[in-house]
Amino acid sequence: MTDMDDKSITIAISSIPNTGKSTLFNKLTGAHQAVGNWAGVSVEKKSGHFRLDGYDVTLIDLPGAYSVTPTSIEETIVSNYLLNTPPDFIINIIDARNMYRSLGLTLQLAQSGIPMVVAVNMMDEARRAGMKIDIKALSNHLGCKVVPIVARTGEGIDELKNAILKTLKDPSLFRPPNISRPPVVENAIITLAKKIEKINPDPVLNKTFIAERLLDSGELPKYTQVDKKILEEIVKDVKHLRAKTEMNLGEDMSVTCAKCRFNSARGLVNEATSETIRVPDKFTNALDKVLLNKYAGLPMFFIIMFLLFQGIYAIGTPLQAIIGDFFTLMQSALHETVIFKSLHPFISNLLIDGVLNGAGIVISFFPLIAVFFIFMSLIEDSGYMARAAFLLDRLMHSLGLDGKAFINILLGYGCNVPAIMGTRILSSRHNRIITMLLIPFTLCSARFQVFVFLSAILFAPSVAPWVVTALYAVSFIMVFAIGFLLKLFKFAGKPEPFIMEIPPFRVPTLNTVSIRAWMEMKSFLYRASTFIVAGVVLVWLLTNLPFGVEPGSINTWAGKIGQFLQPVFSPIGIGWREVIALIFGFVAKEIVVGSMAVIYGADTATQILASITPLKGFSFMIFTLLYTPCIATIAAIKSESRSWRITGISLALGLIIAWVMAFIVYQGGLLLGF
Amino acid sequence: MMIAENMECIIKSVNDSSGFGERLIQMGVLPGSKMRIVRIGFRGSTVEVVVDEGQSIALRSKELDVLDCRLVSIPLSALTPEQGKKYRIKKFSGGQGFLQKMNDRNVRISTIFEIVDDHPFELKTENGVIAVGRGEAEKIIVEPVD
Ligand SMILES: Nc1nc2c(ncn2[C@@H]2O[C@H](COP(=O)(O)OP(=O)(O)OP(=O)(O)O)[C@@H](O)[C@H]2O)c(=O)[nH]1
Numbered sequence: 135m136t137d138m139d140d141k142s143i144t145i146a147i148s149s150i151p152n153t154g155k156s157t158l159f160n161k162l163t164g165a166h167q168a169v170g171n172w173a174g175v176s177v178e179k180k181s182g183h184f185r186l187d188g189y190d191v192t193l194i195d196l197p198g199a200y201s202v203t204p205t206s207i208e209e210t211i212v213s214n215y216l217l218n219t220p221p222d223f224i225i226n227i228i229d230a231r232n233m234y235r236s237l238g239l240t241l242q243l244a245q246s247g248i249p250m251v252v253a254v255n256m257m258d259e260a261r262r263a264g265m266k267i268d269i270k271a272l273s274n275h276l277g278c279k280v281v282p283i284v285a286r287t288g289e290g291i292d293e294l295k296n297a298i299l300k301t302l303k304d305p306s307l308f309r310p311p312n313i314s315r316p317p318v319v320e321n322a323i324i325t326l327a328k329k330i331e332k333i334n335p336d337p338v339l340n341k342t343f344i345a346e347r348l349l350d351s352g353e354l355p356k357y358t359q360v361d362k363k364i365l366e367e368i369v370k371d372v373k374h375l376r377a378k379t380e381m382n383l384g385e386d387m388s389v390t391c392a393k394c395r396f397n398s399a400r401g402l403v404n405e406a407t408s409e410t411i412r413v414p415d416k417f418t419n420a421l422d423k424v425l426l427n428k429y430a431g432l433p434m435f436f437i438i439m440f441l442l443f444q445g446i447y448a449i450g451t452p453l454q455a456i457i458g459d460f461f462t463l464m465q466s467a468l469h470e471t472v473i474f475k476s477l478h479p480f481i482s483n484l485l486i487d488g489v490l491n492g493a494g495i496v497i498s499f500f501p502l503i504a505v506f507f508i509f510m511s512l513i514e515d516s517g518y519m520a521r522a523a524f525l526l527d528r529l530m531h532s533l534g535l536d537g538k539a540f541i542n543i544l545l546g547y548g549c550n551v552p553a554i555m556g557t558r559i560l561s562s563r564h565n566r567i568i569t570m571l572l573i574p575f576t577l578c579s580a581r582f583q584v585f586v587f588l589s590a591i592l593f594a595p596s597v598a599p600w601v602v603t604a605l606y607a608v609s610f611i612m613v614f615a616i617g618f619l620l621k622l623f624k625f626a627g628k629p630e631p632f633i634m635e636i637p638p639f640r641v642p643t644l645n646t647v648s649i650r651a652w653m654e655m656k657s658f659l660y661r662a663s664t665f666i667v668a669g670v671v672l673v674w675l676l677t678n679l680p681f682g683v684e685p686g687s688i689n690t691w692a693g694k695i696g697q698f699l700q701p702v703f704s705p706i707g708i709g710w711r712e713v714i715a716l717i718f719g720f721v722a723k724e725i726v727v728g729s730m731a732v733i734y735g736a737d738t739a740t741q742i743l744a745s746i747t748p749l750k751g752f753s754f755m756i757f758t759l760l761y762t763p764c765i766a767t768i769a770a771i772k773s774e775s776r777s778w779r780i781t782g783i784s785l786a787l788g789l790i791i792a793w794v795m796a797f798i799v800y801q802g803g804l805l806l807g808f
Numbered sequence: 809m810m811i812a813e814n815m816e817c818i819i820k821s822v823n824d825s826s827g828f829g830e831r832l833i834q835m836g837v838l839p840g841s842k843m844r845i846v847r848i849g850f851r852g853s854t855v856e857v858v859v860d861e862g863q864s865i866a867l868r869s870k871e872l873d874v875l876d877c878r879l880v881s882i883p884l885s886a887l888t889p890e891q892g893k894k895y896r897i898k899k900f901s902g903g904q905g906f907l908q909k910m911n912d913r914n915v916r917i918s919t920i921f922e923i924v925d926d927h928p929f930e931l932k933t934e935n936g937v938i939a940v941g942r943g944e945a946e947k948i949i950v951e952p953v954d
Pocket residue numbers: 150151152153154155156157158168169170171172173174175176177196197198199255256257258259283284285286287515516640643646
């Protein structure tokens with residue numbers, strides 16, 4: 135069979151958060167979407183492809199949502215997608231150990247009229263807890279095929295594919311389930327459904343479903359092709375009917391609708407499961423007693439973070455040294471080869487001392503980054519993320535933010551870009567903006583490389599890791615200090631309602647951890663081989679041109695630029711060479727390391743040691759820690775805030791605070807006689 | 809709303825049309841749901857509750873105020889003396905030794921009492937006053953009698 139004969143269809147995976155959507159998506163498409171054990175890992179809709187016996191399937195991985203009535207941005211993405219551009223088919227996932235909560239959305243989706251199959255995921259955990267699920271009963275009540283699966287291992291995936299195929303071929307296998315509602319509501323829905331039937335704006339969605347949506351949320355979908363007058367009339371009807379039923383039942387319409395759904399859900403759970411099991415399980419309970427302990431919990435968080443850092447450092451730096459040495463050897467060997475000797479010295483130096491030296495030093499950080507993200511994904515996939523959020527909620531609250539915003543800040547320590555996108559899980563725009571302004575002060579993995587590099591040169595081996603630890607502490611304190619500062623200037627978050635799911639602890643799988651680490655390494659290598667090399671070459675040219683001047687001297691173009699900016703940077707102890715590195719650091723922090731290597735030429739370490747004192751070096755690191763992380767971060771802030779003003783504030787805030795802090799450190803250090 | 813670790817209550821109504829109530833409702837935490845407070849974080853602002861269907865969620869104690877709840881059970885240690893307020897012992901959450909000790913002192917399931925003093929606890933029952941230590945009070949789960 136060829137692709138041409140295949141019918142193309144779109145299938146969306148939709149369920150409440152943290153049920154294994156992305157895990158299933160990866161299994162079906164072979165993609166590498168981020169998976170993690172907390173609610174709100176995916177905040178964007180992502181698509182992938184797979185073939186299904188005669189169908190070319192575009193699979194959509196949606197963010198988690200509790201219902202099609204959205205309460206946050208990620209949920210808005212889901213409801214907009216499902217209601218305005220309905221897919222051909224839906225895979226809904228139920229968490230086997232948490233069926234009641236999952237079924238609220240399942241029942242809503244089942245009524246939409248879009249063909250659907252339901253996957254009951256986490257069957258491994260359910261079995262371990264001794265839970266039995268009557269799949270037949272579920273299937274009968276939901277009016278669609280139901281398949282037990284373990285998305286992690288791939289168990290049941292073939293059956294799931296089969297069920298999808300069967301339902302596609304025989305739509306009669308799918309019928310919307312009945313939900314019992316109070317008569318007033320039922321009547322209101324019927325009345326509305328009739329009106330909607332008449333204008334028939336939507337061939338896919340069930341009219342009853344649209345009618346209930348209208349009553350529930352009061353919002354009418356954007357039907358551009360329908361006459362405005364008729365729409366206005368319907369809106370008026372909806373208002374009237376809502377008021378009438380709310381009066382009659384004495385409660386909010388959304389409460390009534392949710393009650394109907396969840397009452398059905400409760401009945402279904404009672405019928406389909408042998409016994410109610412205790413979620414959280416014993417393992418989770420025992421761990422939480424320690425990790426969330428009222429007094430020990432917070433100190434333990436810092437200890438865990440510290441141990442992680444020590445682990446990364448202890449495993450990563452020796453590996454880095456090996457690769458670094460390899461590049462140094464290669465450089466001196468290449469200088470001696472016939473080919474390079476025959477080249478013009480300008481070209482051979484550019485290639486060896488520029489490209490190879492600069493990019494080589496950046497690439498030597500490869501193992502460190504790998505270890506870093508392996509550890510990071512252990513935190514993300516175990517379920518500790520939500521615990522950290524719980525512990526830090528109190529502190530975040532004093533900034534007007536909450537524990538969920540802390541998850542984003544913690545993600546920033548890996549990379550700022552996904553962290554900024556992750557703020558979509560926050561419910562108010564205001565809090566998103568504040569969190570977005572704070573994330574750039576986290577010590578991301580690229581900055582980490584600069585600090586490992588410089589502290590290893592400037593400080594004794596026993597002191598160097600402590601210098602980096604101190605920078606982590608500074609970063610953490612600065613995030614909160616700047617949070618308070620913003621609050622002082624009335625920029626604080628409005629205290630928002632805080633609701634956060636705490637997932638059970640799970641043992642991270644080798645698969646998710648290695649996928650996560652691999653994806654990060656791939657993007658690191660991509661950056662290293664493209665614009666980091668480009669940046670390094672540019673820096674080399676600047677420090678070697680115009681022709682005739684002594685390379686790396688004050689007479690080069692780089693020297694001129696540095697000199698021009700000298701008045702700004704000399705009060706903070708940063709020389710013209712480092713200024714060049716900082717300028718290119720705007721593009722990406724890894725370039726700072728590469729540029730230093732290029733600027734100081736062969737035998738970088740000795741050269742740096744000769745011209746930078748430890749105090750100057752520390753001031754430089756403080757500046758690097760606090761000013762704009764990279765272009766990608768700025769772009770993320772712009773696209774997430776949709777405001778140039780906020781982007782500008784973020785840039786200015788970083789530069790000013792970086793300068794002020796470096797000034798305090800440098801001048802203070804001088805006074806103290808360092 | 810008074811809160812204490814290991815307290816259980818049933819939600820009567822959600823008096824709130826702000827984001828908080830709306831989100832809880834969409835998550836299936838509705839009037840009629842039972843809720844247990846699992847732990848109260850440092851300095852009491854963040855709490856972890858388990859709703860009867862098993863999901864664990866973190867909330868702020870202040871926000872629980874918008875929920876109108878009926879107390880179902882609470883550890884004795886969380887209570888203070890109040891004239892005329894009667895409680896019934898619902899269960900003990902201790903081991904065999906503890907049960908024996910309570911039995912020996914005539915503290916039994918279904919005993920109805922009024923709190924006279926809370927350090928140490930003195931409970932007035934039909935058969936006289938019983939003294940209970942603070943540690944013991946944490947393991948005695950009671951319910952209000954109305
Ligand atoms: N035990 C077990 N864990 C699973 C299974 N499927 C997924 N998980 C875990 O469940 C957690 C959530 O998985 P995700 O795929 O990120 O869930 P999601 O639905 O995409 O989550 P959001 O994007 O946050 O809505 C991860 O820790 C997974 O490793 C399964 O079949 N069994």
